Every structure is written in structure tokens, then in C-alpha cells.
Amino acid sequence: MKKYIWPSIKLTAILIVLLIGIYPLIILGIAKLMPGGGKGISIEKNGKIIGYENIAQKFTQPGYFWPRPSAVNYNAAGSGGSNKSPYNPDYVKSTKALLDSFLKYNPDIKKEDVPAEMITASGSGLDPDITVQGAEVQLPRVAKARNFSKDKLEILIKEQTEKPWLGMFGIERVNVLKLNVALDELK
Numbered sequence: 001m002k003k004y005i006w007p008s009i010k011l012t013a014i015l016i017v018l019l020i021g022i023y024p025l026i027i028l029g030i031a032k033l034m035p036g037g038g039k040g041i042s043i044e045k046n047g048k049i050i051g052y053e054n055i056a057q058k059f060t061q062p063g064y065f066w067p068r069p070s071a072v073n074y075n076a077a078g079s080g081g082s083n084k085s086p087y088n089p090d091y092v093k094s095t096k097a098l099l100d101s102f103l104k105y106n107p108d109i110k111k112e113d114v115p116a117e118m119i120t121a122s123g124s125g126l127d128p129d130i131t132v133q134g135a136e137v138q139l140p141r142v143a144k145a146r147n148f149s150k151d152k153l154e155i156l157i158k159e160q161t162e163k164p165w166l167g168m169f170g171i172e173r174v175n176v177l178k179l180n181v182a183l184d185e186l187k
Contacts, residue, residue: 043177045184051177052076056128059180062105063145065130065138067176068117069098072125079124095119108140129173132161148186156182 031038041053051057056067058074067074071082084091098119103111115134135157143150160179164170 043181045181050181053175053178054126054128056126057177057180059176061145062141064180064183065135065142065174065176066118068127068130068134069119069121070125071121074126076126079126081121081123081125106138106141109137113137128175128177129162130176132157132172132174135160135174135176135179142183146183146186152186153183156186 028038035041036053040055042049043051043053055076056070056074058070059066072078072080082091082094086092099111099114102114102118103109106114115131115137117130117134118137136154139150139153139157142148143153157174157179160174160182161172162175163172
């Protein structure tokens, strides 16, 4: 038994130094090299931080583009999905309520044209992006509320569209907060 205790103690000490000391410092160093220095990429308006690029913000006014619904009410302190099966009666009921609400505020849109992302929460509940289709389906409502032409908003959506990483990883997407900040700057 003694021959196993000393190697176990040494291994424990090595792992403590490695996993509690060295590894976190390496991750911290990598984070400091990333955009935002590991603190997140803030979005400012008039010199004031109004949000972060990678965390969804809640928008409910008709004159703004809306993000995906959030299972955590856009609270970044506790991200998470609903964890309910698509066949769960509560989930079906809440999704139907979200669809009805979306159609109420977007009467020009047919039920079958509503992207699934606009009535279902993401896995984290904090997804800041929507697809181009998710933005375009909201275009008539925003144009009407802001008294802008649809063409003007289509151009804005194209300008705010982010391409897939390296041209092949992911899909084209639009960051809702950035889009709404750019929308406020339109004349």
C-alpha cells in the first residue's frame, strides 16, 4: 500500500499545480488576446455601453428588430434553454403563444413563413443573432413603425449581415443589437 500512496500524492500535487494554476493562466492569456480582452465585445452608443455583441438584448417595440425568444428572459447570469421536448404540452403551448404573438405584430406574414428561430429559444437563451430570413420577415413591421421604405431596410440588413466564418462554418446571420443600433442611426 505504501508504494501507491507516494505516487498518488505526487500525482495529486502535479495535477493541482497544472489544473488550478497553469491551465487557468493559459486560458486567461488566450482570452486577453481575443477581441474585447476576455471581457466581451461591448457595443457603445453616444459613448455609453448599451450591450455586448455576444449576448442577446430584449427588444419588444415594433420599430426594432426582435431577437429570438429567451428561455431565461435575456438574463446573462443564468443562461439555459427550456429543456422541454418538442412534444411536451407546455412547450407546444408556449411555442403556439409565441407564434400567435409574432403574427399579431407582423400581420403581413403568413404562418408558414415565420422562421422557427423566431418562436423558439436557443440552447443558451442568449443567442444574439438571427438569420437573414429572421430579419427580413420583420421588415414590414419595422418599416411601417419607422416610416422607412422597405428597400432602405433591406440595404441595412445586407450591410449588417455577417458571413459564415472562413466562408464555410455556420450560416449568414445578423446581430440584432448591432442591427438596431444601425437602425437608430438611419435618417
